[in-house]
Amino acid sequence: MNYSMKSKTYTGIIWSFAKFIITFGIPFIIGIFLARLLMPEDYGLIGMVTIIIAVANSLIDSGFSQALIRKKNVSQEDYSTIFYFNLLISLILYLIIFLCAKIISDFYSEPRLIPIIRIISLVIIINSLSIIQRTILIKKIDFKSQALIVLISSTISGIIAIFLAYNGFGVWSLVFNTLISNFLQTLLLWIYNKWIPSFVFNFTSFKSLLGFSSKLLASGMIDTIYQNIYSPIIGKSFSVVDLGYYTNAVKYKNILSNMISSSIQQVTYPVLSEIKENKVLLKKNNKKLVRTTMFLQFPLMIGLLVVAEPLFFILFGEKWLNSIPYFQLLCIVGILYPLHTINLNILKVIGRSDLFLRLEIYKKISFTILIVIFFQWGIIGLIIAQVINSILSYIINSYYSGKYIDYHLKEQIKDFLPVFIISLLMGIIVFLSSLILPDNYFIKLSCEVIIGVIFYLSICKLAKIKELDNLLNIFFSYLKDINFKKKKKESSPNE
Template identity: 25%
Template sequence: MMKQLLGGMKWTGSATAINTSVQLLQWAVIARLLDPSEIGIMSMVAVIITFAQLFTDMGVGNAIIHKQNATQNQLSTLYWLNVMTGFTVAAIVFFSAPLIADFYNEPLLVELVHLVALIFCIIPFGQQFQYIMQKNLEFDRIAKTDITSVITGAVVAILLAYLGFGVFSLVYGQIVFHSLKSLIYGIQGWKDFRPSFYFKLREVKSFLGFGLYQMGSRSVSYLSSNVDYILIGRFLGAEALGVYQIAYQLVVVPVTKINPLITKVAFPLFAREQKNNESLSKGFTDMSKMLAVITFPILFGMMSTADVLVPVMFGDQYDASIVLVQILALLGIFRVLMNPNGSILLAKGRADIGFKWDLGVAAIHTLAFYLVVENGVEAVAWTYVILGVINFLLGRILLHHVIGLNAKQYFTGLSAPAIISATMAALVYGSYLLATQWWDSASVLLLAVLVLLGIGLYAILFISFDKHYLKELAGFLKRKKKLA
């Protein structure tokens, strides 16, 4: 399984690196062209886009990956159902615009949400083909499509922001991104699989049953992950949300962009091994350590360089985001480790457990954030960290019951990257304190020096204290190359 995992990561890794860099560049440029309140308004719109998008495929996308024997007629029925659902979601979003604007007390949201509704008429035409490619492990095609769409959408958003379109630039950028992505998937997909004009719901009941739990799980999971945005925007206003958004974007990128580098490849592999708990347990432990090795140094590094990173990337107007970056980086560590749980539950066909779990988390998050939001964004961030720790620990117990996860092996695997990353971060922060005696704290050169120092320290420490893991990875790569 590790060999196939690394093979898929070749393409998803390239796409992740490029897309993450492009999106960070987009935010860095646009943050200097827009003020925090405009960033906050776009954050409100982004919550709507992503939440509504969860419903466009009725949750059956992962069911297509999970089930190994879907027929032509079943896939055709699901395709047209996806299209119909997309138009339904678009209509609901469009007519909900006044209610959304009233909730946030932002009249501009009416026009923005009306524009956003167009996206949900576009997405379904290419969505199913993406899932089929993922099932067939065609990650090269997925990567090329994602890279092209992200770059094009970012260029459009930056250009329009420069021309003075304000928050509309980000919305138009999203429309271009989703339109191009759907078009490319549609063109590629129709060459390989042409949906017939066939539609019988009774033949896809098993898909819909799986999808119903998946859709519910994704919905409540997204709510629990974004209720902080919703409540901050509602009670503290667009400017506070803009400051929080900038911090969250820096921290959430490794979680939402780097995690799929592995989990997108892992899910179809886990699905093939769904009856072998021993293989799943080992695969999950290996995947978690790989995620930790990649993301821990980034998150710890953000904590140690936030005083330089935020003003250099976004400007002095976002200095209030510095402490939020440091707090939310702690949250990012636990989010990284919790995210792969879904791949295991879906592979085992237990979307019902995922739904119930996420429903409980969403309820707790909503109540906790509601109780603390009036104390400010820092109170919300610290509450998020505490809940993240609890959620992570309970999640390990759940996986022990589902696949017999070996807690000792799991935590032993995570200990090396955690200790090495924390040590690296402490040394980098100490260097920062010394360097500010001679350098401006918002110096690009200082940030570059600290980043290079962190990379060098992490490499030296890893080679010194976990050389065995590097040799293991090198061995897998060599064997894969010989078989290619």
């Protein structure tokens, strides 16, 4: 990888991480205020429609964005064709959901859902207008622009949502937060990107992209349904308040567990696609990816599991303490999340979307069996089923991706085992320290975080875990790149 590509990758990773922090960090902060102003029941109502919006958005994308990112030479006709297809699908889906709102509300025996579904589903059309704009920026590895766009839109929509919640709008503050945020993002993407679709629909282009994307669409649909399947199960079998506790636990687990892997994956997918013919180089880069990602992921999720009680009390208040056991178990699920995405990423890079789909079917069959077995133990049992499924899914994903780049499960475990053991020790130390710390939640959380960070970094340094130095090198490489560009800009007038 030449200097230019390295520099672009380092810069992309940093801005992708910044974008993810902004994308979920601002809503996280906004969510703290909203959680204190709203009731678990309000989040339960939103949780009931989450699967509908998620599935619809998955259908709109149809895997075409991944196909466009993977394709080396994308034409204006390619972009325009997929743009019009996405828009058409979004309009059809919105009409179907609008007409089915009464049926959905009857399923939950919750008449309040009808207007909520019909209004919040507008986000489907809004998002369809931004997919190509985002894809273009991702291909350019331009996450700085996306980060700034998300910062502006999330801040404005969040302030409006807090104002609405404070004035008693309840669940509608969450509905309008979603709509306004996505509308502003789409508007700003169009203003910044300046891409305009041509009046053309190329069936040849559509067919060529469909070959790769159709399998990703099917696998994405299956995954999206199962990622959100607990909302209708809990909403139907338990109370709307119980669903509210679970919805918030999932929301904040996803924000924190996806933060690292999604930031790195967004950048590395287009970069790895450029070297997909070289299996040796693919393996080398994937090893680095596994080691670096898990160096960050293990301590983050184990640390969150241990400090969950004071964290939830301080951020959300006493009324959300029932979410804690759900959140802690979900942190165990989140530990392995990056390993799933990294291994599946390889299958997409090498063009095996057919295998990608087949694996999703295998994993979801086993997940269905686990849900049936553990349902009798309530919500906790359902989350335990997720934990077991996460472990089984990792074994399956790593087996098949490992076959193609000769990077198998045993070697992957060997690469991340040292930081897992250190992270586990850190979690034990933090837990033991919590037993002797004062009962004041503010003091307890502060001390636990400080103890955990110092212990983890110190042991990693003593154990000579090189990922610590690698991350510092990425940061300094980014600073070097900034300095290089600055000097180049200063010298350009004299040239």
